[in-house]
Amino acid sequence: MPDYQKLYSILFNAITDTLEDLRKQNYGMASERLMHAQLTTETLYIESGPEKEKNKVDKNCNV
Helix, strand or coil, rough: CCCHHHHHHHHHHHHHHHHHHCCEEECCHHHHHHHHHHHHHHHHHHHHCCCHHHHHHHHHHHC
C-alpha cells in the first residue's frame, strides 16, 4: 500500500521550494524541481501499488 504521507511530503516540499524558485525568477530550476518530484512520487507509488501486493499474494499461494 502506498505511503501517502511520504508522497504528500515529497510533493509539498517540492512545491514550497518551487514557489521560492519562481519568486527568484529561476524558472529552469522550478521546472526541474517539479519534474523530479513528479517522477519520484510516481515511482514510489507504482512500486508500492496494488499490483505489487497482488504479486506477493500470488507468490505466497505457490508455496
